[in-house]
Structures are given as structure tokens and as C-alpha cells.
Amino acid sequence: MAVADKLDAREFFFGHKACAGCGGSLAVRIALKVLGERAVATLPAGCMSAVGFNFPQLAFTNNAFISPFAATASVMTGLEAGLRRRGETDYHIVGFAGDGGTADIGLQALSGAIDRNDNIIYICYDNEAYMNTGIQKSGLTPLGARTTTTPGGSRSRKKDMSAIIDAHGIPYAATASVGYIDDYIRKVEKAASIKGTKYIHVLAPCPTGWGIATDETVEIAREAVDVGVWELKEYENGIWTTNIEPKNPDRVEEYYARQGRFRNTGRKTQNG
Amino acid sequence: MQSERLYPNPAEIPNSTAFKAGYLVTKNAGWRSVRPVIDAGKCVKCQQCYLYCPDGTISPEIAVDYDFCKGCGICAKACRLGAITMIPERGDADA
Amino acid sequence: MRKFLSGNDAFAEGTRLARPQVISAYPITPQTTVVERLSEFVEDGSLDAEFIHVESEHSALSCAMGASLAGVRTFTATSSQGLLYMAECLPYAAGGRFPIVMMNANRSIALPWNIYGDQSDSLSQISSGWIQAYAENAQEALDFALMSYYIAELPEISTPFMVNLDGFHLTHTYEVADVPTQSQADDFLPKYETANRVNFQTPQNFGFSAGPEWNARFKRNQHEAMLNVREAVAEAEIRFAGIFRRKYGGLVDAYRCDDAEYVLITLGSISGLCREVADSLRESGVKAGVLRLRYVRPFPDAEILGALRTAKAAAVLEKDISVGHTGVIAAHIPQAKLNVIGGLGGADISAEHIRSIFAALRDGEEGLKWL
Incomplete structure (x- = not known):
């Protein structure tokens, strides 16, 4: 089945x-x-609520x-x-929170x-800073990235959310x-097919905050995986499995170089 | 920009912060400086543009909704066959 | 059935009879025993509800909002620091028009730390958009548990309801209270129905932004609904009396105010002692009256004016201070020229103190006075 056919x-x-x-x-x-x-x-509160719920534009x-x-x-x-108590069945409770909304507050x-x-699907869309308020550092901003509150580049490493989540013993x-x-x-x-709490952390570049062109979002999100900066993996029965091996780990410098947020900060990145 | 749908009239304003889902009163066409144009001759309907569009403005049948397309250009990059070209808007984007 | 109950126990009994379907709570002294009772009811099957052990008060109220958004009756309880920790969610629940009932065990707020009772916690949140009521005794606490749901859930009200019980003085003091039967409670309280909920047939977006052109309309709706609470209380109390044979007098409880020359205005569990003092003063020829505020939101301004009709002077005795001004209640009542702050951090208020307030009124004292 073509992947698009899986979608409504x-x-x-x-x-x-x-x-x-x-x-x-x-x-x-x-x-x-x-x-x-x-x-x-x-x-x-965050980008997706700010852009999606402006009464009466819903x-x-x-x-x-x-x-x-x-x-x-x-x-x-x-x-x-509440929905279970009302006798509803066959529904999904899904959350979409940004990196700050997830890893910090x-x-x-x-x-x-x-x-x-709890039987919920929690999705963290990670654009690596508080983008809605104008690009301030969050706990998931990577080392070296410029934000409006880390003008010289972030001095701390991106929190390891995977480790935090798996320490809970999530299904x-x-x-x-x-x-x-x-x-x-x-x-x-x-x-959606598993009962209990599910957590998906999706890297979701922000052209405005990352200093890339609007047509580069998907490309850079793919490159993050290919150079090994963002690992695609899943956790089940207590074990992490890598889904896609980095294709070009030697090209990590190119990944940083094409993003405005890493340029001219004079500070090292997570990969050196 | 003229909207097709009217703002809710005062009698329709809810007491709580709850209102009809998917109620749109403005379009996004005015944001665009370039627009995607699809070359039907080259398109094989692989649906990569449909999948990757952040705004959902390309249908599974590969028709662009120019009322809501923001012209980001992701579709043109996603197209492996070069069937999508971004061309400058001439200033009549709202039309 | 008559039972010997603490204020918290009584409130828990009333809540059980109201059949909330989702309860989310986080422990804090002196609220704990009410949620302990409720978790026991859930455990032994006498209450068919989800008891959700949240990790904070902020989550307690957020979880209650989620459940209310799903369309079910919800309950939470807190006190003091817990109320302040969930403060962000108070106007949120009110603006979202979620008719959540919350019991607040009135307690001092830090710093300095203090676990005993005063009303600084709830009175600091008086503008949050919640209906606020103050119980005097265990029976009224139990009755408020039932009446609060009735009033909060009326479609034209749809506003959360905070019932306050004086920490320890009421929450942990045992009294005899009548616990109604479940069938009586069911007769009184209809099943909760609302359009302000998730509905798969007619989906809605909830909790949205409303810009300058729309914002005031939503706030005004809330304000007007709150003003309608006065009428809703009257209706609820008539219905209540018909089923339970107990009568309440609306937003205030005026005692010997009809011809009173000196009126002491107060709220909560101290009111009984104030009435005793008024009685003894009456015996010595002083026309004393006591006006207990049962509700502070909506504020009973018309009722207060009525009760002060014959008064030469009035004082407000309250257990809070709006630092830099007066007590919160006194700030609402320009007719009361004397404001007495007492009972802070659980300090005792004696009959002698109350007599001294009436004496000060007769001497024409005005301004702020600390007990």
C-alpha cells in the first residue's frame, strides 16, 4: 500500500x-x-495553538x-x-507540544x-527553541545554536528526552x-495501535528560527538524520531499535554550516 | 482580502470558548510571493508533494489550493521529477 | 442518616452523593482527608468514578478541565499553596466555562509557612471568575457539595464553583450532620448535560484565542453569567428545601440585622461565635447583628445594603489582608468603616475579641484594626 493511502x-x-x-x-x-x-x-501555548485557534478562524x-x-x-x-466514562470508544487522545512545552514547562x-x-499519544514537535515567542532557548536547543536569548550560541547540550522518557518504562x-x-x-x-502512553518526538525544523529557506525544511530534517545529528529509533519492550542508519556521518559540518543559527557564533556544536 | 465566509454574527458568539471546528474566514493566498505550477505532463502522481506540504494545500490528486498555498516551495523540492516550478506572483495572488 | 463527621468528611459525603465521574487531586494539608475519603469511596465501589493521582495541583485542575471538556462531572480539592500553584488554571477553567467543583480548605499562605486556617488563599483569587462560597459548618459544607454542582452546571451559568471550608476549624472539627440518601440526591441533581464538550458529530475548537475585537464579549458573558448566580442560588435553595427540608437564605445569612444598629460582617466558621456575642449584647440592650457572607462571588452587594438598612455602623471581620490596603472583603463594602483583621495563620478569635469589635463600633472607631 502506498504510504499516502494510509492517510485520511x-x-x-x-x-x-x-x-x-x-x-x-x-x-x-x-x-x-x-x-x-x-x-x-x-x-x-506554542506555535501550533497560536496559528490554529484565532477565533473565528479555527x-x-x-x-x-x-x-x-x-x-x-x-x-x-x-x-x-472523561470520554471513556461517557462510554465513547474508538477515539484517540493526541497532544502536540513543542520542545519547550515538552522538555521544559x-x-x-x-x-x-x-x-x-494513561492511554494517550503525546507528540513533541521539536523545532529546538521557543519559536512562537521569537526564538528563545529551550531545553532542547542544541549546543552552539544562536537564539535571541543565546546570542553567542547556546552553551548547553540538548536534553536527552529519549532517556528521560524511557526511564519511565513507557509502552x-x-x-x-x-x-x-x-x-x-x-x-x-x-x-495508535498500542494501549497506554505513547511518546513520539518529531524533529520539525523552523525556517524562521533556524535560518534556512522556507523550502529547505524537509531537506534539513532529512539531513539531520543522514548525518547522525538526529537518530530515528523506537522503544518497545524496554529496548531501543535504530530505524534508519545515518548515511553521511562525515557530512555533519555541512548540516551545521547551512543553518544561520550556527553561523559565526564561535561556539562549538554538539558534534564538535 | 475578501473572505468567502462571514464572521459569525453576534448571536452566534458562544458563551464559552467553543466554536465550530474548521471555521475559516480568511485565506492565506496573500502571503505568497511565488506559486507552485505543476507540469501535468511530468507528474506521475507519486504524491510526495501532497505528503510533504505543511499546509495540506495539495490534494491527493495533485491539485493546488491557491487560496491557502503560502508558496513555501517544499513541494517543488519534494518532486523528484522536476514537475513543479515556483513562479513569481504578479501581485494578483488574492484573486 | 445522621452521622458524626468532620467538615472534610461531610464534604466528601456530599461529593459522593453528587456522583462526579472524574476526580483529580493532589494532597495538601488540611485538604487531605476529603480526597482520602473520596479515594476510599472509589475503592469500595460506593462511588463509581475515576480517581486520578496527578503530580501537582496545576495538573489536578487541568485534568479536571480535560474531563469537563469530555462532558463529565468532575471534582478536585486543594488548599493554600496548592490553590496558588493552580492559579493559572483558575481563570482558564472559568473562561472555558467548565463547571468544575473544587473544595478549598482555607489556609494561610507562605511566607512565613503556616498550615493553619485563614482565608488569604481563596480571597487572593476572588477575581478568577469562580463562584466562591464559604461554609460555616459541616452540614452546610455537605449541602454546598450538592448545591454547587446544581448551580455551576446550569447552562446559563456554566461556571466553576469553589466551596471554602476554614482549615482545621471546619475541615477537622467533628459535628453531627445529616447525610441524605442517594435517591434524594439524585432527585435534586440532574445528570450533567452540556454543549461545551467534545462531540464527534459536531466537532468544535475549544479554548481559542480571541483578539481585541472579540475579547471583551467573552469576558462580559462570564460576568453576566456570574451575576445570574444570585437567581440560580435562590432557585437551587428552593429546590433543595423541597427535597432535604433544610433552608438557606441566598448569598448572605443575616442574623438579627432587621433592626440592628451595629452590624458585624464576616464569613466562614467564626460566624457562630459572632452570633452568640450578638445575642449576649442584645440581652444588655445593644442592637447587634451579624451578617455572614455565604458567597463572595457573585458579591452580595444588594443584600449587604439591605442588611445595613438600620445600621449606625458596620465592621468587617476577616482572615486575610490585601497587603498595602485593607482586607479583601472590606474593600468591597464602603459602608463598613471599620475593618478588623484577625485569625491570620490560625490565630484564635475569641468572644472577647468580637465583643471588642462591637465596642469599637459603638465608639465610632474607623479604619484598619488588627486583633
Whole structure:
């Protein structure tokens, strides 16, 4: 079956005001096309809620809610319990939080949800900074990247969310990239088939924040995987499996060089 | 930009922050400085452009919704056959 | 059935009878025993609900919002630092028009640390858009648990409801209270129905942004719904009296105010002692009255004016201070020229203290006074 045939032909995130070439909006769009009309989306403060919910321009065609910034996972827990109590079946509770909403302010609530093993799909769209507020450093900003609060390049390494998540003993976790859309689609599908908490961390470049052209989003997301900066892997039964081996690990410098955020900072990157 | 749909009238304003899903009153065409043009002769409908479009403005049948396309150019890069060309807008993007 | 219950126990009994379907809570003294009771009810099957062990108060209320958005009746409880930790979610739940009921065990707020009762916590959140009520005793606490759901869930109200119980003085003090039967409670409280919920047939987007051209409309809707609470309370209390044979008097409880010359305005569990003092003053010829505020949101301004009709002077006795001004309640009542701050951090308020307030009123004292 062609990968596109796995998707609902309808668009569920459409007419939004994301910047042209936004990787985050692609991650949200595709996940909803996998999950279909019975997905209930929760989005905290962040790019995707800011661009999707400007009354009366409402860009989600399924049920969707903006949660408090720190509370994506907690709202999802309540939604899941409430719908189950109403006797609903065959629905998906999906969350889309950015890197800051996940690894920083929303980490505690996410930890609580995984601890309870609530039946939810949590998707972190990682654009590696607080892009909605104008490109400030988050816990997932990589070493050396310039943001508006790290004008000389970030001095700290990107948090290892995979390790944090797997330490909870989650039923399913995966990393993904909007540059490898087939792999991402397969992972969202798989998450939808597993009971308990699922976590997918998808690298979603931001042309505005990364200093790339709007047509380079997908390319750079693919290159991150190919040079080995972003590993595609999934976690099941306590074991991580690598899905796609880096093709060009020797070209990592090119990956950094083509992004404005790493240029002329004079600071080293995570890879040297 | 003129919108096809009207803003909700005051009687329609909800009490809570809850309103019809997928209610669109503005388009995004005005954002565009270039537009994708598909060469039907070269297109084999591999759907890569459909899959990678962040705005969902290319249908599975490979028709572009120019009301909402922002002209990012991801589709042109995703096309392995060079069937999509980005051409400059002439200033009538809202049409 | 009459039972010997603490205020928290009584509230838990009332909540059980209201049949919430999702309860999410995080422990904090002196709220703990109410959620302990509820988790026992869930465990022994006498309450058919999900009890969700959240990792913080912020998540407790967020989880309750999620469940309310799914269309089910929800409950949470907190106190003091916990209420402040969830503060972001208070206006959020109110603006989203989620009729969540929350019990707050009134407690002092840090710094300095103190686990005892005063009303600084809830009164600091008076503008959050929640209905706020204050119970005086265990029976009223139990009755509020039922009435709060009825009022909050009326479609024209759709507003969350915070019921306050004085920490320890009420939450941990045992009294006899009548626990109604489940069938009585079911007669009183209809099943929760709302259009403000996830619906797969008619999907909606919730919790959206509303720019300058729309924003005030939503806030005004909230304000008008809150003003409608007065009428809803009256309706709920008539219905309540019909089923449970207990009567309440609306937003305030005016005691001997009809001809009173000196009125003490207060709220919560101290009111009983204030009435005793008023009685003894009456015996010595002083026309004393006590006005207990049962609700502070909506604020009972008309009721207060009515109760002060014959008053020469009025004082507000409250357990909070809006630092740099007066107590929060006194700031609402320009007619009361004397504001007495007492009971902070659980300090005792004695009959002698209350007599001194009436004496100060008779002496024409005004301004702020610390007990």
C-alpha cells in the first residue's frame, strides 16, 4: 500500500497561520491524517495553538483544545478518562507540544501521565527553541545554536528526552523527523495501535528560527538524520531499535554550516 | 482580502470558548510571493508533494489550493521529477 | 442518616452523593482527608468514578478541565499553596466555562509557612471568575457539595464553583450532620448535560484565542453569567428545601440585622461565635447583628445594603489582608468603616475579641484594626 493511502484524504489542520515552510505544522497535519476524525487534539501555548485557534478562524476540523502551557498531558488524561466514562470508544487522545512545552514547562505533567500509563499519544514537535515567542532557548536547543536569548550560541547540550522518557518504562516511544514522513506515519500508526502512553518526538525544523529557506525544511530534517545529528529509533519492550542508519556521518559540518543559527557564533556544536 | 465566509454574527458568539471546528474566514493566498505550477505532463502522481506540504494545500490528486498555498516551495523540492516550478506572483495572488 | 463527621468528611459525603465521574487531586494539608475519603469511596465501589493521582495541583485542575471538556462531572480539592500553584488554571477553567467543583480548605499562605486556617488563599483569587462560597459548618459544607454542582452546571451559568471550608476549624472539627440518601440526591441533581464538550458529530475548537475585537464579549458573558448566580442560588435553595427540608437564605445569612444598629460582617466558621456575642449584647440592650457572607462571588452587594438598612455602623471581620490596603472583603463594602483583621495563620478569635469589635463600633472607631 502506498504510504499516502494510509492517510485520511481529508485535511484536519487547514487554513492555519503558521509561517510558510513550517515543520511543526507538517507534523501536526500528518499525525491527524493518520489518526482521523475521532482524534481529540490538545495543544498547549506554542506555535501550533497560536496559528490554529484565532477565533473565528479555527483551523482544526476535529475536536481540539488549547491547554495551559504546562498541562498538555494532564488535560489529555482528563479527556481520556472523561470520554471513556461517557462510554465513547474508538477515539484517540493526541497532544502536540513543542520542545519547550515538552522538555521544559510540560515535563512534570508528562512524567505524571507516563507514570499512570494513561492511554494517550503525546507528540513533541521539536523545532529546538521557543519559536512562537521569537526564538528563545529551550531545553532542547542544541549546543552552539544562536537564539535571541543565546546570542553567542547556546552553551548547553540538548536534553536527552529519549532517556528521560524511557526511564519511565513507557509502552512505546519513538523519534521521528518530518524529513522521513513514511517513517513518521508508520510510528503514529503504531502508537495508535498500542494501549497506554505513547511518546513520539518529531524533529520539525523552523525556517524562521533556524535560518534556512522556507523550502529547505524537509531537506534539513532529512539531513539531520543522514548525518547522525538526529537518530530515528523506537522503544518497545524496554529496548531501543535504530530505524534508519545515518548515511553521511562525515557530512555533519555541512548540516551545521547551512543553518544561520550556527553561523559565526564561535561556539562549538554538539558534534564538535 | 475578501473572505468567502462571514464572521459569525453576534448571536452566534458562544458563551464559552467553543466554536465550530474548521471555521475559516480568511485565506492565506496573500502571503505568497511565488506559486507552485505543476507540469501535468511530468507528474506521475507519486504524491510526495501532497505528503510533504505543511499546509495540506495539495490534494491527493495533485491539485493546488491557491487560496491557502503560502508558496513555501517544499513541494517543488519534494518532486523528484522536476514537475513543479515556483513562479513569481504578479501581485494578483488574492484573486 | 445522621452521622458524626468532620467538615472534610461531610464534604466528601456530599461529593459522593453528587456522583462526579472524574476526580483529580493532589494532597495538601488540611485538604487531605476529603480526597482520602473520596479515594476510599472509589475503592469500595460506593462511588463509581475515576480517581486520578496527578503530580501537582496545576495538573489536578487541568485534568479536571480535560474531563469537563469530555462532558463529565468532575471534582478536585486543594488548599493554600496548592490553590496558588493552580492559579493559572483558575481563570482558564472559568473562561472555558467548565463547571468544575473544587473544595478549598482555607489556609494561610507562605511566607512565613503556616498550615493553619485563614482565608488569604481563596480571597487572593476572588477575581478568577469562580463562584466562591464559604461554609460555616459541616452540614452546610455537605449541602454546598450538592448545591454547587446544581448551580455551576446550569447552562446559563456554566461556571466553576469553589466551596471554602476554614482549615482545621471546619475541615477537622467533628459535628453531627445529616447525610441524605442517594435517591434524594439524585432527585435534586440532574445528570450533567452540556454543549461545551467534545462531540464527534459536531466537532468544535475549544479554548481559542480571541483578539481585541472579540475579547471583551467573552469576558462580559462570564460576568453576566456570574451575576445570574444570585437567581440560580435562590432557585437551587428552593429546590433543595423541597427535597432535604433544610433552608438557606441566598448569598448572605443575616442574623438579627432587621433592626440592628451595629452590624458585624464576616464569613466562614467564626460566624457562630459572632452570633452568640450578638445575642449576649442584645440581652444588655445593644442592637447587634451579624451578617455572614455565604458567597463572595457573585458579591452580595444588594443584600449587604439591605442588611445595613438600620445600621449606625458596620465592621468587617476577616482572615486575610490585601497587603498595602485593607482586607479583601472590606474593600468591597464602603459602608463598613471599620475593618478588623484577625485569625491570620490560625490565630484564635475569641468572644472577647468580637465583643471588642462591637465596642469599637459603638465608639465610632474607623479604619484598619488588627486583633
